[in-house]
Amino acid sequence: MITTKDIAERLGLSVSTVGRALSDDSRISEETKFRVRQAASEMGYVGNRAARMMRGASSNVVALAIPDIRNSFYSTIAHELSKNMEAEGYQLMLSETDDDRMVELRHLRELSATRVAGVIIVPTARPHSDSVRLLRTMPHLQLLRRHPSLGSQWFGVDDREALRRATAHLLELGHTRIAYLGGPVELPTGADRLEGFRSALREGGLPDDAGRAELGPPSSVDHGRQAVRRLLEEPDAPTALVLGSIQLTLGVLEELSEQGVRVPGELSVVGFGDEPGFSWWGPGLTTIGLPIQEMATGCALWMMRRLKTEPSNDGPYTSVSPGSLVLRGSTAPPGGPVPSRPH
Amino acid sequence: MITTKDIAERLGLSVSTVGRALSDDSRISEETKFRVRQAASEMGYVGNRAARMMRGASSNVVALAIPDIRNSFYSTIAHELSKNMEAEGYQLMLSETDDDRMVELRHLRELSATRVAGVIIVPTARPHSDSVRLLRTMPHLQLLRRHPSLGSQWFGVDDREALRRATAHLLELGHTRIAYLGGPVELPTGADRLEGFRSALREGGLPDDAGRAELGPPSSVDHGRQAVRRLLEEPDAPTALVLGSIQLTLGVLEELSEQGVRVPGELSVVGFGDEPGFSWWGPGLTTIGLPIQEMATGCALWMMRRLKTEPSNDGPYTSVSPGSLVLRGSTAPPGGPVPSRPH
DNA sequence: TCCAGCAGTGCTAACGTTAGCACAACGGCA
DNA sequence: TGCCGTTGTGCTAACGTTAGCACTGCTGGA
Numbered sequence: 001m002i003t004t005k006d007i008a009e010r011l012g013l014s015v016s017t018v019g020r021a022l023s024d025d026s027r028i029s030e031e032t033k034f035r036v037r038q039a040a041s042e043m044g045y046v047g048n049r050a051a052r053m054m055r056g057a058s059s060n061v062v063a064l065a066i067p068d069i070r071n072s073f074y075s076t077i078a079h080e081l082s083k084n085m086e087a088e089g090y091q092l093m094l095s096e097t098d099d100d101r102m103v104e105l106r107h108l109r110e111l112s113a114t115r116v117a118g119v120i121i122v123p124t125a126r127p128h129s130d131s132v133r134l135l136r137t138m139p140h141l142q143l144l145r146r147h148p149s150l151g152s153q154w155f156g157v158d159d160r161e162a163l164r165r166a167t168a169h170l171l172e173l174g175h176t177r178i179a180y181l182g183g184p185v186e187l188p189t190g191a192d193r194l195e196g197f198r199s200a201l202r203e204g205g206l207p208d209d210a211g212r213a214e215l216g217p218p219s220s221v222d223h224g225r226q227a228v229r230r231l232l233e234e235p236d237a238p239t240a241l242v243l244g245s246i247q248l249t250l251g252v253l254e255e256l257s258e259q260g261v262r263v264p265g266e267l268s269v270v271g272f273g274d275e276p277g278f279s280w281w282g283p284g285l286t287t288i289g290l291p292i293q294e295m296a297t298g299c300a301l302w303m304m305r306r307l308k309t310e311p312s313n314d315g316p317y318t319s320v321s322p323g324s325l326v327l328r329g330s331t332a333p334p335g336g337p338v339p340s341r342p343h
Numbered sequence: 344m345i346t347t348k349d350i351a352e353r354l355g356l357s358v359s360t361v362g363r364a365l366s367d368d369s370r371i372s373e374e375t376k377f378r379v380r381q382a383a384s385e386m387g388y389v390g391n392r393a394a395r396m397m398r399g400a401s402s403n404v405v406a407l408a409i410p411d412i413r414n415s416f417y418s419t420i421a422h423e424l425s426k427n428m429e430a431e432g433y434q435l436m437l438s439e440t441d442d443d444r445m446v447e448l449r450h451l452r453e454l455s456a457t458r459v460a461g462v463i464i465v466p467t468a469r470p471h472s473d474s475v476r477l478l479r480t481m482p483h484l485q486l487l488r489r490h491p492s493l494g495s496q497w498f499g500v501d502d503r504e505a506l507r508r509a510t511a512h513l514l515e516l517g518h519t520r521i522a523y524l525g526g527p528v529e530l531p532t533g534a535d536r537l538e539g540f541r542s543a544l545r546e547g548g549l550p551d552d553a554g555r556a557e558l559g560p561p562s563s564v565d566h567g568r569q570a571v572r573r574l575l576e577e578p579d580a581p582t583a584l585v586l587g588s589i590q591l592t593l594g595v596l597e598e599l600s601e602q603g604v605r606v607p608g609e610l611s612v613v614g615f616g617d618e619p620g621f622s623w624w625g626p627g628l629t630t631i632g633l634p635i636q637e638m639a640t641g642c643a644l645w646m647m648r649r650l651k652t653e654p655s656n657d658g659p660y661t662s663v664s665p666g667s668l669v670l671r672g673s674t675a676p677p678g679g680p681v682p683s684r685p686h
Numbered sequence: 687t688c689c690a691g692c693a694g695t696g697c698t699a700a701c702g703t704t705a706g707c708a709c710a711a712c713g714g715c716a
Numbered sequence: 717t718g719c720c721g722t723t724g725t726g727c728t729a730a731c732g733t734t735a736g737c738a739c740t741g742c743t744g745g746a
Contacts, residue, residue, distance in 0.1 A: 001458075001480075003702055014726050019704060029724060044476060046455045050402075051702035053393040054731040060453070061436075068422060075418040079411060082439045086446065091453050093404075094437040096425045103429065110403070110434050112389045115344075133387060137344075221619075250619050257623040276564075276593050277620015280600040346732055357696050362734060372694065394732035397701040 002045040011039055022047070053115060062303055063093040063111045065104065065121040066143075072275055073246055073292060074122070077143065080296030081120065081303075088304050090117070101128050108134045118303050123147045125186040139306050143299060145188045155299045157290055158322035159189050163196030164203075165325055166242050166270045166288050167211075171204040174333045175240040175268060179212040181227050181252065182244025183219040190215065193244040212238060216248065224251020232261065239267060239334040246273040253281050264332035274326055283329030290323040345388045354382055365390070396458060405646055406436040406454045408447065408464040409486075415618055416589055416635060417465070420486065423639030424463065424646075431647050433460070444471050451477045461646050466490045468529040482649050486642060488531045498642045501665035502532050505631050506539030507546075508668055509585050509613045510554075512629070514547040517676045518583040518611060522555040524570050524595065525587025526562040533558065536587040555581060559591065567594020575604065582610060582677040589616040596624050607675035617669055626672025633666040 004018045011018070013032070021028045021036035022045075039045075053059055064081055066074040082092045093116060095107040105128045111119060118139040123146075127135075132149050142154040163180075170178050180197040183190040194213055201211045214231065216223045224247065231237065243249045249271040256263060263269055263282050271278055271287035278285040298320065347361045354361070356375070364371045364379035365388075382388075396402055407424055409417040425435045436459060438450040448471045454462060461482040466489075470478075475492050485497040506523075513521050523540040526533040537556055544554045557574065559566045567590060574580065586592045592614040599606060606612055606625050614621055614630035621628040641663065 001702095005702075015703080016705090016727075017725055019702095020725090023704085027724065032724080044480070046452070046477070046480075048397075048458065048702055049456045050393040050396040050458060051731090052704080054391075054397060054702080054733095055704050056731070057703090059393075061457070064437075069412065069418045069425070070415070070422045072413070072415070072418075075412045075415075078437065079413045079439065082412070082437060083441075086439070086449070089453070091450075091457070092437045094407075094421065094425060094435045096422065096429070098426075106429070107434075109389070110432070113392045114404070114434070115391065115393060134389070137387065137389075253623060254619075275620065276597075277618065277624065280596060280624055281620065282623070344732095348732075358733080359697075359735090360695060362732095363695090366734085370694065375694080391732055394701090395734080397703095397732080398734050399701070400733090 001048070002040075002043045003048070004045075007036060007039050007043060007045060010043070011035055058307075059115050059117050060089055061091045061093050061114065061116045062307075063095055063107075063116045063119045063121075065095040065097055065107060065111075065119060065123075067097055067099045067122060067124075069094065069096055071246060073273060073290075076292045077296040077299070080293055081300045084297060084300035085304065090304070090307075097122075097124055099124050101126060101131065104128070105131045105134075112137065117307050120299055120303060123150065125184065139303070141299060141303055141306075143295075147188070153302070153318070155295055155302070155318055155320065156189075157295065157320060159192035160196035160199070161322035162288050162290070163193045163242065163244065164200045165196075165322065167197050167200035168204070169286070169325055169327075170240040170242065170268060170270065170331065171200060171206070173240075173268065173331060175238075176206060176210060176334075177212075177236065177238040178210070178240045178242065179214065179231055179238040180242045180244060181214045181216070181224065181231075181248055183216055183248070185215055190244070197242060197244075219245035219247040221247050221251040221254070224248035225255040226251075228252045228255050229259075232259070232267075237267075240269070240331070241267060242270045243272045246275065249273065249278075249285075249287070250275070253277075253285070257282070263330050265335070268331040268334070270325075270331060279328065281330075286328045286331040287326050288323055289326040291320055295320050344391070345383075345386045346391070347388070350379060350382050350386060350388060353386070354378055401650075402458050402460050403432055404434045404436050404457065404459045405650075406438055406450075406459045406462045406464075408438040408440055408450060408454075408462060408466075410440055410442045410465060410467075412437065412439055414589060416616060416633075419635045420639040420642070423636055424643045427640060427643035428647065433647070433650075440465075440467055442467050444469060444474065447471070448474045448477075455480065460650050463642055463646060466493065468527065482646070484642060484646055484649075486638075490531070496645070496661070498638055498645070498661055498663065499532075500633055500638065500663060502535035503539035503542070504665035505633070506536045506585065506587065507543045508539075508665065509631050510540050510543035511547070512668055512670075513583040513585065513611060513613065513674065514543060514549070516583075516611065516674060518581075519549060519553060519677075520555075520579065520581040521553070521583045521585065522557065522574055522581040523585045523587060524557045524559070524567065524574075524591055526559055526591070528558055533587070540585060540587075559588075562588035562590040564590050564594040564597070567591035568598040569594075571595045571598050572602075575602070575610070580610075583612070583674070584610060585613045586615045589618065592616065592621075592628075592630070593618070596620075596628070600625070606673050608678070611674040611677070613668075613674060622671065624673075629671045629674040630669050631666060632669040634663055638663050 004015045008015045008018045018036050021033045069075055097104040101124045104124050108131050112134050120141045122143045144156045146154045182193050185191045214227050271285045274287050274289045278287055347358045351358045351361045361379050364376045412418050440447040444467045447467050451474050455477050463484045465486045487499045489497045525536050528534045557570050614628045617630050617632045621630055
């Protein structure tokens with residue numbers, strides 16, 4: 001690797017002069033600057049960031065710690081972050097935790113050793129105490145999920161309200177046997193979504209046991225398939241289903257397609273998220289649309305500002321809207337399809 | 344940040360001893376090692392990788408440079424890479440090029456400055472000469488697309504064969520007016536896929552102008568919608584359509600759904616890739632399934648081996664199978680649906 | 687008794703870059 | 717002529733870590 005020393009030797013200058021010429025220091029003559037830049041370019045010089053960091057410069061890397069990049073939820077976030085940060089000269093480190101606290105810890109250890117400038121994290125259900133300790137030593141921002149012992153900086157969706165609205169929509173259509181299928185309550189988002197579902201039922205004046213809630217092990221496509229299969233086999237099967245995760249939604253849709261369940265005739269369905277295929281699934285999936293892009297952009301901008309200015313302006317919690325319910329054909333009054341189909 | 348010096352001062356030792364204790368040097372007494380480790384843990388010491396790198400250690404970061412992480416093609420690759428590398432203690436840097444050679448160049452400059460251990464890249468159509476120069480200074484591996492002036496290490500799909508098979512399938516069903524909708528020929532993959540389409544037509548004994556090929560600007564969902572709309576409005580509209588990109592496929596499916604085109608009655612369709620929604624689209628989408636996961640794993644293993652051993656064992660090109668055609672309901676003889684539906 | 691060998695530790699330099707200070711050469715002004 | 721400020725450059729130290737070498741006691745054999 002070419003260093004400033006190599007350039008200095010070739011031009012008969014000192015490393016200081018070369019360094020200053022490359023950083024466009026006003027004390028260096030234009031002629032010298034030109035010669036240095038010329039030589040640097042010819043020799044393919046690329047500054048060593050590790051050495052700069054040792055002189056106190058901070059790294060230009062921000063890490064994104066998420067469960068699984070294949071989840072389009074997270075890939076959208078990664079994309080928005082990357083785009084916004086590239087413009088500012090920052091790089092994105094990707095850490096997949098697989099929702100495993102030990103993997104999360106191993107990643108955070110590495111990130112800490114690399115002295116990343118900041119971390120944007122979707123924490124696991126119960127992060128290891130060392131993870132918490134490590135995170136506290138670096139600028140960090142929680143995304144979607146919020147763990148109490150971490151910093152108060154958080155960006156996310158109003159999960160409770162989102163599920164309340166989705167459930168309320170089904171109640172308005174006249175459903176009284178509604179099931180909810182969501183992720184584990186151990187996750188803050190899982191708990192919030194369940195609570196949104198329950199509060200809608202209460203507001204609708206339904207008895208506590210009217211709504212069935214099936215909460216999962218870590219959300220997965222397979223779990224969605226199995227859960228909906230069990231649900232439909234029960235004697236008093238629900239007439240409507242609300243979902244609380246993208247992965248579960250994907251599984252449920254596949255299973256319903258395969259089994260040929262009539263939607264919304266036999267079952268009304270409200271999905272979670274708005275993936276490419278949701279609009280063309282069966283009669284079109286009514287779903288909870290989330291403002292992922294806005295959230296990710298907000299996240300990126302917050303982090304960029306945080307890294308450029310002093311950490312004094314730490315505001316309180318930040319949250320974005322609960323998104324909006326995207327109405328398509330998969331929801332109707334119980335039993336019958338809608339009298340006059342919309343759209 | 345805590346350094347070895349801080350630990351040394353607290354214990355009344357020298358930095359050398361502390362450093363050696365932490366790296367489990369055999370010359371240090373067990374008692375000292377214990378005390379050092381204890382103190383390090385208490386004080387929250389995390390080694391500074393930048394300093395280690397200055398002493399010749401290589402970084403533990405491998406970069407993945409891809410057009411867009413939102414494309415599930417690439418997010419699957421990122422996931423597999425991340426998973427395989429985490430096990431070996433490597434981190435993944437994500438660089439989105441947006442298929443823009445200048446963005447690609449900016450990223451490569453940063454990666455070079457960070458002294459990443461290696462780069463796995465899906466190059467843009469015509470990388471900047473500086474990009475080529477930079478890549479040559481680091482261990483790199485081309486993915487999917489292959490640029491001639493870069494190293495010979497490549498992992499990818501047999502695009503030509505994949506499209507040849509897909510087209511042959513339509514020919515076997517009796518179609519004679521087949522359209523191909525793919526990405527720009529400037530991309531090696533675009534050219535290969537088009538060539539596969541054409542060669543199938545030739546083998547089928549069709550005249551050169553039998554197959555219409557519509558090649559796009561950078562593949563996008565919108566372009567897919569518009570292109571298929573134009574195609575169907577033409578006087579001598581094709582009876583079958585083969586697609587050459589995931590994004591285009593998504594756009595085409597949306598448009599066909601909206602317009603209510605009867606598939607496979609009016610039009611037979613073969614998609615590209617196998618996304619979650621493809622199986623439940625209309626009659627089920629016949630599509631070109633790609634062995635993305637295997638490819639990504641192979642890629643990760645190659646890079647890990649390359650970084651651990653001397654770069655002597657550089658084999659020649661590596662390629663994986665062209666995948667397999669997933670037969671579903673969207674293809675049938677021209678005009679009529681299949682007599683006896685499979686499955 | 688003397689020295690070799692060993693265990694355990696410290697000193698120092700080096701990695702590449704940058705910032706503070708020093709210094710040389712020069713022109714202008716009193 | 718002497719002094720000062722300016723311009724352009726060099727010297728040196730520092731960042732945190734590690735590896736080579738040196739040093740100090742101590743044990744054991746000749």
